[in-house]
Structure formats: structure tokens, C-alpha cells
Amino acid sequence: MDELILRALIASLLISLNASVAGTLTVFRRASFLVAGSAHSALAGVALALFLNSIGINAHYFLLALTAALFFALLSAKAARKGDVNVGIATAFSLSMALAAIFISLTRNSASNAWQFLFGDILLLTVDDFAIVTISTAFVLLAVSFFYHKFLFISFDPSGAEAMCLNVYLYDFMLIALISVSVVTALKAVGAILVFSIFIAPSSTARILGRSLSSVFVISFILALSSLYLGLLTSFFFSIPSGAVAAAIASLVYFAVSWKQ
């Protein structure tokens, strides 16, 4: 099998794990828009990296995207403490997009590079990108498994958690930060615009269909993986971007299931 295709198949599996874990926790946290906000904040970091590289300063897109997404997580957690996480997300979202637009406009030959991060292409992942996806996924899964009950408790009953002496602000920040890391992990493969569909649509569908915590995670994983594989398959036979097809499938499945409900 072609090395690029094999890499794309394994990366799809890893991204589906991210989508299942981070997407489901985002749905439980009632902050689905967080994924879009995080992805677009990361895009500002990517745009800065593209700009710096264009003027001869070496900067890795992942580190700057991660820094931007974590800064966004901090702003969102602070906004959540004041009562409405969505206000923080929306404001950070527009700020990030403004910065991304400025950096991209300053970058020579920016269009094609920016395009990859906007819409992604899982078939164009380099060995470095693949290593980032693998290490990052392992980190997210390990961290979530360690703090799983704390994340569930603060999402289910923040007042009760605070009354039990849990540092709700800290764990909320950690949850948002891990979701952001997860989103950045999938950025180059799926793209800042389409990552929302891959992370939120399968988890939201699974939330409707699942009758237990574990079933929501499993259904979400299966839906994300099936969408990504069908995207790859379609792009193999037709000249259509795999990420776009995967996002369309995941979103349509969500609408079909929620319509039926």
C-alpha cells in the first residue's frame, strides 16, 4: 500500500479518537462552539508561522497554533467563570480570525499554504505531521483518562463540584485546553473550518443515540472514523477533497438522526 495512504488511514484513526474524546467532552460541557473557536484561534497561530517563515524566520506551525489555542482556552475559561463561556469563545474567535487575516495578507504566496490549514488534506501529512498527531493523541487520551471523573463532575454539576472543594476554574481550563490541543492535532489533516464537523457532529449524533457514557464515546468514534474513511475513499475515485466529504457525511448523519428523533 502507498505510504501516503497508509499514513492517512492511521491518522484518520487517531483523529477519530481525538474527535470522540474531545468532541464528546465538549458536548457534555455544553460548549460545542468551543471547537470552532479553538480551531480558528489555532489558525491565527498558523498564519503567524506562515508569515514568519515567509520573512525567513523559522517557526513551526504546530507550536504557534498550540500557543494560540491555549491562550484562547484561557480566555474562554475566564469568560466561563463570569457566567457565559460562549461570549468568550465568540470574542476570541473573531479576534483570532482578524489576526489570521492580517498575517495571511502580509505573507507572500500565502494562498495555497493557508488553504491547507483552512480545509485540510489528510493525504498530504508529512512524517513530522504524523508524529505530531500520534504524540498529541497519546497525550490527550492519557490526560483525559487521568482527569475523566473531574471533567464529568464539573460538566454535570459545577456548583456541587465547587462545594466539594474541587477547583472548578482550574479543571475547566484544563478541559478546554485539552480540547484545544485535540483540535490543533487535527488541524492540518481536517482543516480549521471542517474540524468542527468532524469533532461535534459525530459526538452530537452519538449523544442522541447513546444510552450510556461509553456508548456515546464508541458511537462517536465509529461515526468520525467512517466519515473520514468514506472521505478518503471518495477522494480516491473522484477528485474531491477528502476532508470536505468526511465533514459533509458527518453533518448529514447528524441531521438525519436528529430529524428522526
Next chain:
Amino acid sequence: MKAIEFQDVSFSYNSEEVLSDLNLEIGRGEFVAILGPNGAGKSTMLKLTLGLLRPKKGTVKVLGFNAYEERDKFVDKVGYLPQREEIHLEAPLTISQVVKLPMLAKGKKVGEESVRKALKIVGLENISDKLFSELSGGQQQKVLLARALLSDPEILLLDEPFNGVDVLSQEKIVEVLAEMSSRGKTIVAVVHNINPLLHNIDRVVLLNRRVVAVGKPNEVFSEENIVKAYGTSIPIVVCEEGYTHPLYGDYHG
């Protein structure tokens, strides 16, 4: 030593004073209801007791500890039932998982037997695998009460335990609280409607940013005190057992 002490406590959110010069002592084993109109500072009193807010003036003590500065020393001895409206139902948790979650979040192990015992107290031990989100408001409140009882706390704090709760569930909750009270537990319940609890409580605190009246229900529910607390008159009836009941549980002014 008192279970809970408020010594000259004032608290304000930004510039708006919510509680002013509050002095109150609740003895161990007492069953106290806190009543007052919206914005009277009832829930703020509970949050001060839990050490979640720092008083602007004065001191709150729980089991002899400063509630804000030493909350880790008494938190395991306090059971808390939050307002049900603050619970988010997105995660499909079973009843059993809801009861266990606080302990698991604190890294403690929870035995199935202790969960079963807590659920048995509220009469829900046979449906522990059912989804919490699919229960009625009354059943959800009973599950949250079982959760608060899991660690066998010395003090039980309840924030609006009867909101959206059917009469049968109200009766069960009152029965459980009366049983806890008879076993020497200190119970403080913030309520809009005091009538379900009225026959079981030792004292009632009528609150409107400051203590308007405190004492046995028959002493507190006078025309004068009710007008002071609610700003309007509320009909009062005396039941067959001789308890004075304000006819409306709440007055949303």
C-alpha cells in the same frame, strides 16, 4: 461548639449588599429552614457556609472552622444538595453514576453497597441503572439527596429541595430529612415554600438581607414579621396540629 455560626456577616456582590450584619447560630442536630423572598440572600448564606464566598465583613464558622479559610477541614463532613436547575443533563449518567461521581472525582473509591444503601434511604435502590436524565424532577431530587448522604455527613445543606418536585417525592424527602434530624444530623434547608417542612423543623429563619425573625415557626410567622420580610401581607392559617402556616409558600415580588 455550634455547627454553624454567622458573626456580624455582611456580603455584597459588587456594590449591592446582599447580606447585612448577619448574626446566627445553628446548634448541632438542629433542623433549620431559611425562608425569604427572591434576592433575600438565602443561597448566598449557603455559599458562605460552604466557604465558596468570602464575607466582606465578619466571620462564618462551620464546626468551629473558618468557612472560607479552612473549608478543606470540614468539607467532608458537609453534604450539599444544589438547586436542581444547576444540574446539566448532557452526559447520559445512570443514577448510580450520579451518586458515585463526587467521590470518584475526588479520587476516592465508592463501594456498590454504600451506593445501594444511600439509594435505599430515598427509595430508589431498584432503579440504580436508569438514566438520571429520564427521571422526574422529584426522582432526580431524591437521587441528589442520596448523593449528599453517601458520605454520612454531619451537616446537610439543601438549596431549594422542593423546586419542581411532586407531592409524593416531597413527602419522601421530608421523611428522610426528619430521620436524619432524629439521628442528630444538622440540617439547613433554604426554601421558597416552607409548608412541606414546617412540622419537622426546630427553627425558621426569616431573611431579607438581614435576619427579620428567627425562632419556632409559630413565633416567626406573625403579620408584622411577614410584612417586614416580604413587603406585603400573606394570609396565615393554623393547622389542626396547631402549626402556623403562611398560606403562600412564596411571594415573587
